[in-house]
Amino acid sequence: MSQSAKNNTTAQDKIENGDQEAIIKQIAKELSLSLKQVRTTVQLLDEGNTIPFIARYRKEMTGELDENQLRDIEERNQYLRNLEERKQEVIRIIAEQGKLSDQLEADIRKAVKLQEVEDLYRPYRQKRKTRASVAKEKGLEPLAEWLLSQPKQDDPLTEASTYIDSEKGVESAEDALQGAMDIVAEMIADEAATRTWVRQYTMDQGAIVSEAKSPDEESVYEMYYSYREPAKKIPSHRILAINRGEREDVLKVSLDVEAERIYRYIAGRWIQGQSKTEEILHTVIEDAYKRLIASSIEREVRAELTEKAESQAISIFAGNLRSLLLQPPVRGKHVLGVDPAYRTGCKLAVVDDTGKLLEVAVTYPTPPNNKKREAGAKFHELMDKYAISLIVIGNGTASRETEQFVAEVITERKDNDLAYLIVNEAGASVYSASKLAQEEFPDLDVAERSAVSIARRLQDPLAELVKIEPKAIGVGQYQHDVSQKHLDESLKTVVESAVNHVGVDVNTASPSLLSYVSGVNATIAKNIVKFREENGKFTSRKQLQKVPRLGAKTYEQCIGFLRIPEGKDPLDRTPIHPESYDVVNRLFDELRVELGQLGSKELADKLSALEPEMLATQLGVGVPTLRDILDSLQRPGRDPREELPLPIFRTDVLKIEDLVPGMELQGTVRNVIDFGAFVDIGIKNDGLVHISQLSNGFVKHPMDVVSVGDNVTVWVLNIDLKKGRVGLTMRKPNQSNS
Missing domain, CATH: 2.40.50.140 (Nucleic acid-binding proteins)
Known part of the structure; x- marks a missing residue:
């Protein structure tokens, strides 16, 4: 069972059926989906099904919801379950204090955000020692209530004098009055409606202001040395940049908002008209805002802005990562990978068209060595020996000097089909120093492993990049400034989605790649590889049922995404799930064709002429599933990445x-x-x-x-x-x- 499924099940255990049904209704309304779609999706997730599996193989049940819609349901369901759990906890705590009214319970139950629940709970939360709590210990709560009663006649100091008590530390009427004012200030600051309005007003009308702590010092934050922008309009990347400048002690950041309008709003809620305590209450309101409300609301608003900015940054990274992972593989070429450097030389790695390492070497064409003649000879030697048609250069240190040298080598050879490409080597050094790389290439040094990774990431970007921690791949903005937990979760989801979209050859995949397959964890991935090494290549999907720890549920979740290109059963090389093999057999009987014809143009033409809507009932299968089956049969073994354009190959340098x-x-x-x-x-x-x-x-x-x-x-x-x-x-x- 996936971690998200476990979290869902745990939260569900604490929520009553009626509450869960309310959650389903809310999600359906928010996402403009039917109740059945949401209810079915939640049920499938609670049963331990993965999102890639549901999206691909349970289309009839969900009404063909895609992965993004399914993840939206999963995310909102988890949030609302957690919210419900928190509501129950807050109600319990307040009830135990004997302070739970019917109205308060109703307000808590109808809250739709966690912040609303926390605002309602705030007056009842156990606080550290405050001025108000000290005043209450001195017995001044009745005086505070008197102030709020707003009498028309009695004098406040006269009333306060009745609370003078040296033993309790109340030495004068002024002391008593101040204590009562502190109590009222805290009551105002804790009122949920007041905080909600002030928070929204601050977000709508406030401005983020930043200034330099040392204006004369140069830094990358100079555009923020005297900067102001409305909080509700400031873009995400500027929020994260300002936050970083503040964290690095270069900037002083604040949230500026006009206070008079806030004072008037609070007064409208708490002051009923002219009275003997009206002036005192105005003073209390100003104190409550300045001392107790403003700073905490500023923190909350800035936290909300940061959360939105982080969410945007993570979304950007995730989108870029998916595009990068799904780059088309460059097949059928022997590749020379180059990890450029100055002093230590350029490390070379030759890999064949399957990614198998053939040879490593080192040359010194760049400063300070400048041994271009010797380096050229080595390049020509390797290109002749292995019929290399593509040179791949990492974009790190000395990249452009190496590019210039490679362009000169290409000119010398005059090979029409010889070209070079510069690839983003982000993460190559992380991989090359990893335990995985050490296990894969125990006899190579770190730079040599990096050269292999650079060569392979062109041949099959997905298979190579999954070996690297996603956030090290470097296609985001401010990825180091966001919640690393949320970033890791999001990027893992992207990799999982990409791997299952493409499918995996179970006989060549690394444990790293297999661990992202639907339902497969790191342990099972290693067991699959170990079983393969001990028993030879898999010839049937059914054999995977013999892999230790790969139980029936895991088999159901993963098997459609695992391919066996040279298997006994031709269907094992397609995305068709074994649960649908019987449908295919009935279809082929109907068409009077054999499985052995799979991949032929004749069969593809027959299949393309079929009407899924008419055939589905006859075969006892849903239309969406049949559409997928027909598509898979027409293009067995298809790699969806191959429909994308290949990268641009170059033969000369541009300055x-x-x-x-x-x-x-x-x-x-x-x-x-x-x-x-x-x-x-x-x-x-x-x-x-x-x-x-x-x-x-x-x-x-x-x-x-x-x-x-x-x-x-x-x-x-x-x-x-x-x-x-x-x-x-x-x-x-x-x-x-x-």
């Missing part, structure tokens, strides 16, 4: 000095962020296409237009030689607005 405004270039999108996209155009640093330059029309977010790995046509907009920056546009110059 920033070669660029002129208006020049047209072909580039590859390397990273997409809130304010634009970075594009590799073959120079040292990626160029930036600002969000305003992505399209002639309005662009809400760059991800609506481009994805990591896209090949795009761009034009040079501006060049900053000093900073090495290039501005690009995807709007044709004659269509751009000047």
Whole structure:
């Protein structure tokens, strides 16, 4: 059972059926789904089914909900269950204090956010020692109630004098009055309705203000040295940048909001009109806001802004990661991987078209050694020996010097089909120093392993990148500034989704790759590989039932995503789940064809002519499932990534000095962020296409237009030689607005 399923089941045990049904109704309303769809999805999740499995093999039950919709249901269900659990806990605690009224219980039960529950609970929460609690110990609570009664006649100091008690520490009427005012201030600060309004007003009308602690010192935060922006409009990336500047003690950050309007609102709630205590209550309200409300509301608002910013940053990273993982594999090529360096030399790794390591070497074509002649000889030797057609260079230190050298080598050979490519090597060093890399290549040093990873990540990006901790892959924004727990959860979900979307060859997959398959954990993944090593290649999906710890539920969840390309049963190389094999057999009987014809054009043509809606009833299967079966039978063994364009291969070097405004270039999108996209155009640093330059029309977010790995046509907009920056546009110059 997955961890999320365990969490769901644990929370469900504490929630009554009526409450769960209310949760289902709320989710259905929020997500504009039917009650049946939500109820069925929740039930499937509680039974331990994974989202990839439900999305692919339980379409009839959910009404064809996709993975994103299923994850939305899972997330909201977990939140609302936790909320319900917290409501029950708060009600219990207040009841034990003997302070639970029918109205308070009703207010708690109808709360739809955790913050609302906490606001209602605030007056009853055990507090550390406060001025109000000290005043209550002195017996001044009745005086506080008297102030709030707002008498028309009696004098406050005269009333307060009746509470003078030296033994309790109340030495004067002024002391008594101040104590009572402290109690009232805390009552105002703890009132749920007041806090809710002040919080919303602060979010709507407040402004984030940042200033430099040392204005004369240079830093990357200079644009925030004297900065102000409305809280509700400030973009996510600026929130995270300001937070980091504050954390690094460069910036002083505050939330500025006009207080007079807040005073008037609170007065309208607490002051009934003219009275002898009206002036005192105005003073109390100002004290309550300044001393007890403002700072905590500022923390809450900034926390909410940060949470939204983190959610956006994680969403960006997740989207970029999925695009990167699903880059098309470059098949059928012997590849020379190069991990560039200066002093220690460039490490080389030759891999064949299956990713098998053939040879490693080291050359020194870059400063300070500059042994280009010897390096050239080694490159030519390896290319002749292994018929290399593609050189892959990591984009780290000495990358561009190495690129220049490789371009010269290519020119010398004049091989028409020889080209090079620079790949993002983010995470290669993390992998090469990992225990996994040590087990895979015990005889190689760290840089040599890195060169192998660089070569392989072009041949099969998904299989290689799953070996690396997702957040080390480096296609996000401010990923180190967000909740690492939430980031890890989100990225793991993305990898899981990508792996199951593509499917896995069970006879070649590493434990790292297998561990992301639906229902398979790290232990089972290792057991699959061990079983394969001890018994030879799997020839049937059924054999997986013999793998230790791979029980019936795991088998059900994973088997459709595991492929056996050379298996005894042709269906084992398709995404068709074994539970549907009988449907396929009946279909083939109907068509009078044999399984051995799978993959033939004749069979594909027959299948494409079928009407799933008419055939489904006859075969006793749902229409969505039959559609998937027919699609899988027409293209058995298909890799969905192969429908995407391959990366751009290069044969010559482009320098920033070669660029002129208006020049047209072909580039590859390397990273997409809130304010634009970075594009590799073959120079040292990626160029930036600002969000305003992505399209002639309005662009809400760059991800609506481009994805990591896209090949795009761009034009040079501006060049900053000093900073090495290039501005690009995807709007044709004659269509751009000047």
